[in-house]
Structure formats: C-alpha cells, structure tokens
Amino acid sequence: MQAMVNNARVRYLGVDHSKFNSNALVRLGDIGAFDKLFTDRPPSAAMQKTLNERGVAWQVADPVSK
Numbered sequence: 001m002q003a004m005v006n007n008a009r010v011r012y013l014g015v016d017h018s019k020f021n022s023n024a025l026v027r028l029g030d031i032g033a034f035d036k037l038f039t040d041r042p043p044s045a046a047m048q049k050t051l052n053e054r055g056v057a058w059q060v061a062d063p064v065s066k
Contacts, residue, residue: 014037020039036059038059
C-alpha cells in the first residue's frame with residue numbers, strides 16, 4: 001500500500017467521520033501525504049485546521065439515495 005501512495009500523482013483518501021481522531025491498527029502515513037479527503041460529515045474544527053495546515057483539501061460527499 002505504501003508503494004502505491006509513494007508512486008501516485010494524486011492521492012485521495014475516503015473515510016467516514018468515525019475515523020477522525022481514532023487510533024488505527026494499520027497506518028498508511030501522515031494525513032499530509034494525501035491531496036484530498038472525502039468524508040460523510042464535516043471534520044471537527046481542529047481537524048479542519050490540521051487538514052488546511054497540511055495542504056489537504058476536503059469534501060463532504062453527497063448522500064447516496066437508495
């Protein structure tokens with residue numbers, strides 16, 4: 001996985017809101033390694049600040065209708 005991140009021209013990360021501020025069993029790297037984050041709810045103000053400081057754009061995805 002790390003080789004794919006290292007060799008990608010653009011790096012996207014998709015996570016649901018429950019992943020913010022949690023410890024993971026597997027770590028892909030620093031959030032700053034990604035170019036854009038897609039999520040289901042807006043990140044907290046602190047997380048938005050971190051993303052902005054690291055140059056990571058973020059977007060809340062539109063809900064999927066069934």
